[in-house]
Amino acid sequence: MTDRWTKSRVLLARAEKSLPRGVNSGVRATCPLPLYFEDSWGCHVKDVDGNQYIDYSLAWGPLILGHRHPKIVEAVRREAGRAHIYGAQHELEIQVAEKVQALVPCAENVVFASSGTEAVQLALRLARAFTRRNLVVKFEGHYHGWVDSVLVSNHPTAEEAGDAHKPKAVLGSLGQVPNACDNLIVMPWNDPGVLSDLFRQRGQEIAAVILEPVLCNSGCLLPDPGYLEVIRDLCSQSGALLIFDEVITGFRLSLGGAQEFFKVKPDIATFGKALAGGATLSAVAARRDVFDLVLDGRVVFGGTYNGNPIALASALATIEELSLGGGSLLQQTDRMGQRLMSGIRDAASRHGLPLIVSGFGAAFALHFTAKRDLRNYRDTLQDDPHRLREYVFRALAEGLYVLPDGRMYVSAVHHEEDIEETLRAFDRIFSGLADRTRPRV
Template identity: 60%
Template structure:
């Protein structure tokens, strides 16, 4: 369906230079699924969507400081490519992490507008708001920390972030570039019952086509129309990507979200199968995340709470696992992430688990190598 939608639209204009019907159609589909989506805007990449979300938050609150969490990734732009994967020394103390740039060439003053905290520490978030609440424009987070190991939110953490931002006049931003239209048709905000002021989406929203979305409260997004917030882009809402999005969202919402339920069910089977294979062969492995998106860790830890826990992973063993799995025909991301989709089948899961079994049994035969 996606390929056919692409083909049909490619025979028409691929850019209009003005608003068009597909924008309205896709926006309405998103509004029907996503709790926070009173208004919708389109961009071309996740990084662009995050920049718009941050600009809107600062304009709405009339402040400049943004709170982000260690290990969370919100795109490659200077303003937020901070403390994504810092080393132990660069990270600083757990209770007050350093704001660590991730790339050469970043402007030095980027660190002046961001406060970094450890994930899942509601007590430290409350402490920062009590100290600097009048400066904070917004809090941005991945509702499930997928860019650093698939760490789920602790019970009550998202609710605490929602309450604290509302109490102090700041905005809550969910970066759902990964969780959106993957964990559930309504995103992580639907699963966890916490509605942010703004959310960003990408990747799955158009089945992999170059499209991203900023959705949120009407009062906030309407700042782009007469409220002084500048926003633009030649390819924002391009018809080819929106045609793919219309087809993808139709499939995602069909039969009450059956496709995503199946993708998450298959992912759950894969997670449990990897855990079972590790246990059979005495491999210390931890699998963390949700069905359709999770990560494998080789660690002594029994649970993961924040990014510092991931720093303790055995990276050499992970690299060996990924290399041997690839030799068997299974590819996972370099950080150990696996994804399942509506295109996968139970046979795919069985074949993958057979490869994992072979890798772990080989390790056991070599004395845990």
């Protein structure tokens, strides 16, 4: 097939002979066409066919300062000239830990690993060890990485998951140990009554509640006002630990993450993505007494690449840049994102397309749905997947690189002119979508 993505198609066909499905992460295969890239700068990427895009994927989130930010490039270059990895201690570990401590309310202590998945694994282990309990509560539609213990009910079908108020725990993958479900209870998001009932019945068995404070992995759904506070109280009353998975919200929703934004302090929090502006780094921040179990060796925590100097150099540069002017870059990012959200809503209503745009300025999602309100994962199951796919395809053709699930990430280097160009493109995209769906006479 000859079109604007010919070289990408050729590379994908070649990749499929050496890489399963041609990609290195399952979600990347869900793009209408997995593209190949060869250059990036600021909020732009260029594919191998020479097409340029305004990037709203930000590599699925990490690039809060955009591609190749000069401060990050300089810091990484400087560190790479000194060390690639020590497998031992160095001062950058302390410097970044001190920054996280100063910014994140729950961060009495911090440790570093490489991926969000590993950070979650440690958080769950710490919670179970600290409470000497096993059960963990998670919420339907929330994603916390791909390890067996927690890849449950992240995206089940309604048939698999059963009653919306009493969802079944559904394994996320073939090959997972089946008893992962035995150790988790899955709850509907934004339903304080059901959760309170659970705590009344089984509160003393619950080690932890883990959640995405904004449900970014199923359409960027905000918590209802007061909901996080209810969960905090239930955990405190029963002795369970509250874990905020801030892999997406951290260093994005605000400098101190969702816990600072919503003023609800968890016992443990996990970070990744924006933390290091694109380098491979994650962190767990928690109460000091919870970390005592690591300190005295009773909780095992390892990782060859933990505390990697190059990743930490990137993190330090990112946090320093984000901290300038009291966090003004994240405020500006939010403003740009909010402008985009309202412009997209306006474009949809001009073209008569039913659409909900949910989330916050720096991370939001488009839902092609006739519903008026989205409060939990089940509500999002009524989104129209065919219209979403067509929108993504048209967006790519218009020079917008968006994620296949409707999510858009906005960085600190998306400026007014990028937003205006994007909104003009949305007008054309929605005009095309509306034409296709208008009944033919």
